[in-house]
Amino acid sequence: MATAARTSTGGGGAVPSAGKIFQFKLVLLGEAAVGKSSLVLRFVKGHFHDYQESTIGAAFLTQTVCLDETTVKFEIWDTAGQERYHSLAPMYYRGAQAAIIVYDITNHESFNKAKAWVRELQRQANPNIVISLAGNKADLANKRMVEYEEAQSYAEEQGLLFMETSAKTAMNVNDIFLAIAKKLPKTDPAGSRNPGQTVNVNTAAQNVEAKSSCCGGSTGATPANAAPTRT
Amino acid sequence: MAQPSRRTSTTPMTSRGFSSAEVVVREGFICPICMQDLGSIDDLQDHFESDHAEEDRTLLQQLKGLVLKRIGRAESPVPFRSSQAVSSDDEGAANSFIVWDDQTLGARESHTDYFKKIRDSRLERIMVETNKLIIRLDKLAHEAPSDPKQRAAFEKHLASWAPDHDVPICPNCGKTFRRFMRKHHCRLCGCIVCSDCSRFLSEDFAERLTNPTGNRLAPEKAEPSGSPARSVPGSISSGSGIRARSNSNESIMSIVSSLSSKDKEQTIRTCEICQNLLERRLKQTEDRYVRVQLEDLHERLALCINDSESLYPGYLEMTQSLQMGESNYQLPQAAEIRTRLMRLLDEVGALSKQIAALPPTGNPREDKLRSNIRSSAVDFLKSRISAIPALPSAEELAKLQQKRREEVKQRIAAQRASEEKRKRDSTLNRLSYLASKEPAHSTPKKEQPKNPFDDGGGNPFEEDASEDELNPFNEPDGTSPPPRQSNSGWAPEPLKQTDFDEDDDPLLQQITRVKITLEQAKDAGRVDEAASLSRHLTELEDFYKQKVIQQL
Numbered sequence: 001m002a003t004a005a006r007t008s009t010g011g012g013g014a015v016p017s018a019g020k021i022f023q024f025k026l027v028l029l030g031e032a033a034v035g036k037s038s039l040v041l042r043f044v045k046g047h048f049h050d051y052q053e054s055t056i057g058a059a060f061l062t063q064t065v066c067l068d069e070t071t072v073k074f075e076i077w078d079t080a081g082q083e084r085y086h087s088l089a090p091m092y093y094r095g096a097q098a099a100i101i102v103y104d105i106t107n108h109e110s111f112n113k114a115k116a117w118v119r120e121l122q123r124q125a126n127p128n129i130v131i132s133l134a135g136n137k138a139d140l141a142n143k144r145m146v147e148y149e150e151a152q153s154y155a156e157e158q159g160l161l162f163m164e165t166s167a168k169t170a171m172n173v174n175d176i177f178l179a180i181a182k183k184l185p186k187t188d189p190a191g192s193r194n195p196g197q198t199v200n201v202n203t204a205a206q207n208v209e210a211k212s213s214c215c216g217g218s219t220g221a222t223p224a225n226a227a228p229t230r231t
Numbered sequence: 232m233a234q235p236s237r238r239t240s241t242t243p244m245t246s247r248g249f250s251s252a253e254v255v256v257r258e259g260f261i262c263p264i265c266m267q268d269l270g271s272i273d274d275l276q277d278h279f280e281s282d283h284a285e286e287d288r289t290l291l292q293q294l295k296g297l298v299l300k301r302i303g304r305a306e307s308p309v310p311f312r313s314s315q316a317v318s319s320d321d322e323g324a325a326n327s328f329i330v331w332d333d334q335t336l337g338a339r340e341s342h343t344d345y346f347k348k349i350r351d352s353r354l355e356r357i358m359v360e361t362n363k364l365i366i367r368l369d370k371l372a373h374e375a376p377s378d379p380k381q382r383a384a385f386e387k388h389l390a391s392w393a394p395d396h397d398v399p400i401c402p403n404c405g406k407t408f409r410r411f412m413r414k415h416h417c418r419l420c421g422c423i424v425c426s427d428c429s430r431f432l433s434e435d436f437a438e439r440l441t442n443p444t445g446n447r448l449a450p451e452k453a454e455p456s457g458s459p460a461r462s463v464p465g466s467i468s469s470g471s472g473i474r475a476r477s478n479s480n481e482s483i484m485s486i487v488s489s490l491s492s493k494d495k496e497q498t499i500r501t502c503e504i505c506q507n508l509l510e511r512r513l514k515q516t517e518d519r520y521v522r523v524q525l526e527d528l529h530e531r532l533a534l535c536i537n538d539s540e541s542l543y544p545g546y547l548e549m550t551q552s553l554q555m556g557e558s559n560y561q562l563p564q565a566a567e568i569r570t571r572l573m574r575l576l577d578e579v580g581a582l583s584k585q586i587a588a589l590p591p592t593g594n595p596r597e598d599k600l601r602s603n604i605r606s607s608a609v610d611f612l613k614s615r616i617s618a619i620p621a622l623p624s625a626e627e628l629a630k631l632q633q634k635r636r637e638e639v640k641q642r643i644a645a646q647r648a649s650e651e652k653r654k655r656d657s658t659l660n661r662l663s664y665l666a667s668k669e670p671a672h673s674t675p676k677k678e679q680p681k682n683p684f685d686d687g688g689g690n691p692f693e694e695d696a697s698e699d700e701l702n703p704f705n706e707p708d709g710t711s712p713p714p715r716q717s718n719s720g721w722a723p724e725p726l727k728q729t730d731f732d733e734d735d736d737p738l739l740q741q742i743t744r745v746k747i748t749l750e751q752a753k754d755a756g757r758v759d760e761a762a763s764l765s766r767h768l769t770e771l772e773d774f775y776k777q778k779v780i781q782q783l
Contacts, residue, residue, distance in 0.1 A: 023759075044720040056731055057741030060748050060767075062760055063720035075763055085737045091774065141643055149639060153559045 021064075021071045024184055026177075027092045029121075030102035031113040032081030035136040038167035039102060040078045043177055048168050055080040058092055065181045072181040074098075093121060098130040098180045103151075105135045105164060106143040111151065118158055130183050132161035134176055139166040361512045364419045364505055369441040371418055371499055372434070390421035401425035403503055417502035419509075430506040431498035440513050525589060525597070529604060532582040536611060539575040543615070546572055550620045553628060556635030565622055572619060576612055583608030721757050723748045738778065742771050 028036040037055050041047050044063045059078040064071055077092040079085065093099055099121055103114040114133060121131055133155045135146060148164060155162035161179050165172040259268045260275040264283045269275040367389055375382050386392075395414055400407050403424050408414055415429040416422070501509075549565040587605035591598060623631060726747065731740050745768045752761040 041722065044722045053725065056726065057737060057744045059723070060745070060760070060764060061720070061722040062757075073759075075760075080737075085741075088737055088741055091770065141647065144640075144643075147558075147636065147639055148643070149635075150558055153557070 020069075020186070021073060022184070022186055023073045023075060024097040024181075025077070025095055026074045026098040026100065026180065027077045027079060027089075027096040028100050028102060029079055029089060029093065029117045030081055031104070031107075031110040032083075034081065034102045034104040034107070034110050035167050036081060036100075036102045037078050039100070039134065039136055039165060039173060040076055042167040042170055042173045044076070046170075048170075054082065055085075057085060058088060063177070065178055067178075067181060070186055072184065074177065074181070090124060093125045093129070096125065096129060097184055098132070099125065100132050100134050100176065100180070101160075102134045102136050103146065104137050105146045105151075106137055106140050108145040111135075111146045115154065118160065122158075128185070130161070130180055131158075132163070132176055132180055134172075135162075135164040136167060138164040138171055139168050357508065361508045364509060365440055365512070367419050368432070368437050368499065368509070372437045372441060386418050387416075387421075390417065390419055392416045392421045393423050395423065398423040401428055403428040415500055415502075417505055418499050419501045419505045422502055424502045428503050430501050430503055432501055432506065432509070433498055436509075436513070437499060440509055440516075525586060525601065528582055528586050528589075532579060532586070532604070532608065535575050535578045535582065536608075539572055539579070539615065542568060542572050542575070543619075547620070550622060553623055554620075554631065556628070556631035556633070558632060562622065562625060562628055569619070569622060576615055579608055580612055721752070721755065721760055723751045738771065738775050742768065742775060745771060 028040055030036050032054065035052075037059065038048060038052050040059075040061055041049070041052070044061045055078060057080055061076045061078060062073060063076065064073045066072075077096070079089055079092055101114045101117045101121075103110040105111075118131060118133070121129060133151065135148070135151050151164075152162055154160075161176070161183065163172045163176045163179070165176055167173060260270055260272060261268050262275060262278055262283070264279075267278070269278050370389060371386065375385050393416070398408070398414065401424050402422065404427060406412070406425050406427075408425065413426055414423045415426055417424060417429070546565065546568045549560045549568065552559050553562065553565060583605045586601050589601060726744065731743065735743075745764055749761060749764040749768060752764055
């Protein structure tokens with residue numbers, strides 16, 4: 001099949017043409033039954049189930065997206081929307097670099113809840129978190145209760161990425177993850193986990209060690225200098 | 232000028248807020264190097280050139296320049312006469328200097344430099360003279376002894392009074408002094424004038440001149456000795472420096488004293504010329520510090536205009552948005568900004584009117600400036616007031632918003648229709664493309680390999696393939712090349728609800744869930760996922776322990 005040439009066979013990060021691999025933690029938040037799990041399952045597995053079980057706690061999934069130069073691996077935490085699991089949410093969004101707040105366009109209350117989530121993230125989460133707003137169930141536009149413009153202007157006001165999505169038709173599902181992947185900062189070395197690069201740094205340091213007898217000649221100083229690069 | 236004023240006065244500075252050390256102020260033609268008083272400019276110059284020629288060339292140069300400027304002007308026969316005498320000299324010099332040639336067509340000559348030269352030197356001289364007057368005024372006001380006789384001597388000495396017999400006519404008005412016409416000495420320059428030409432400087436005036444920064448005297452000076460002592464005629468024992476119109480004549484003294492029931496009105500007699508010089512100086516200093524009302528008003532006007540200009544674009548956007556029926560802005564919010572804007576514009580109108588209505592100065596340029604300010608403000612108001620759009624009323628807004636919603640719905644429907652059409656077209660295109668290119672490879676599942684999320688077969692599609700065509704990564708005719716997505720997505724198996732107790736602590740449920748997921752990740756050989764999960768499991772367990780401890 002033609003697929004074989006384009007996709008790698010498992011084993012995270014072994015994509016030949018992509019340079020660096022960045023790993024980001026992404027959390028899905030939103031009211032119950034807005035389609036968070038469907039959205040993420042569509043993204044990760046390409047599936048859609050009409051009857052999706054309600055999530056317990058938080059589900060963990062991963063998916064990798066290739067950009068032009070880099071590869072982004074998302075560690076996705078799909079949290080439960082039910083109120084009783086609300087206390088778990090901070091554990092997930094606190095260390096997250098990205099968040100998707102999902103609401104249901106046929107349910108205005110879920111949009112209000114999404115706004116509350118945005119406020120909570122702005123107050124409690126990592127200040128550099130990339131927040132995006134997804135108006136899910138866009139396929140049910142005939143039952144629409146939240147206008148596109150309303151959400152759009154709200155998102156602009158708050159500086160959020162915004163898309164109306166449909167897990168059922170896959171509309172904008174990959175796009176929203178891709179947009180997040182593009183927006184996430186790629187300079188943070190903590191996010192990079194390319195083992196090859198780490199080795200390169202070390203060998204470079206060793207090279208310097210071998211050559212740098214001219215600067216001072218103190219043998220004690222060079223390992224001390226090299227030590228931080230190794231970490 | 233030629234008359235040397237030779238004086239060294241010791242000033243008790245304590246009362247003026249300086250150190251208690253006595254400061255000697257010397258006045259006259261004093262050599263800057265040996266501090267000898269030479270008595271005249273020429274003597275000083277000669278002395279300096281002969282005695283200190285080699286000492287300081289630069290100083291010499293400076294001094295020479297200074298002295299040269301003086302020469303030719305200070306030769307008035309009247310000792311230390313004021314600008315009047317001097318200026319007549321200057322005019323004479325100017326007349327003799329400028330020779331008007333017959334003007335030939337197109338030829339012109341600039342006299343600006345010459346004018347400046349004359350003007351600068353005159354300004355400088357006036358300044359020096361006025362400074363001298365002020366120094367004397369300061370001494371008169373603050374250092375004169377209180378005893379009338381001593382004071383008279385002090386005054387005579389300070390300004391070196393002209394001898395009475397030298398002056399047969401009043402130099403100011405030209406009247407001949409007769410028997411009953413008194414000669415009055417100006418206390419500042421020492422010249423003699425008739426009573427009509429003499430003036431009195433008030434204490435306040437002297438104070439403003441000698442103390443322009445406005446710090447009043449130290450308390451012990453500011454409070455003249457108690458008024459009871461003052462009321463006794465003839466025994467003026469004022470602690471205050473300024474005496475009532477004192478004169479050497481005792482009779483006048485007593486008259487003055489008796490008159491001085493309101494003797495706070497203390498004055499210094501001067502001549503008209505000195506007074507003019509001093510008044511000019513006072514006006515200059517005050518002009519420098521006093522803010523003109525026009526400036527003040529204009530500043531406020533500019534502020535209002537700026538404020539309204541910064542408000543205006545935002546308001547315009549708001550009204551436009553509201554007129555479109557959007558819900559981005561609230562009506563009351565917009566109304567408030569409109570009120571603020573209107574208030575600012577009112578203020579602009581009021582301020583410009585106030586500027587135009589300021590009392591005329593007599594200066595045509597300032598009057599013109601004012602009318603220009605007013606007319607530009609009026610222009611601004613005209614352009615702005617007509618450009619401020621009205622806000623829709625609440626009902627209108629509701630209608631507009633309703634209309635907008637309908638439009639949006641229509642647009643969405645149209646969009647969806649066109650999307651579906653495009654989808655169908657692209658499917659058709661692809662089918663025909665595949666049919667033409669690879670007829671042998673076309674299988675009933677031909678769409679499936681295009682799906683990047685496909686695990687590699689066995690993935691049942693609930694919907695038909697057209698659903699996946701919406702997937703932007705699969706758009707073959709997309710404008711940008713679709714980003715490649717590896718097949719490394721991983722998700723655990725669906726949970727069995729039986730693993731969980733509904734009433735369990737959510738945290739315990741989550742721990743169970745993560746444990747199950749971790750096992751699955753390990754089984755699937757997902758090293759990274761397993762690592763992340765086990766890290767997270769530790770976090771969760773720590774969190775749970777803390778929670779339990781807190782509950783205990």
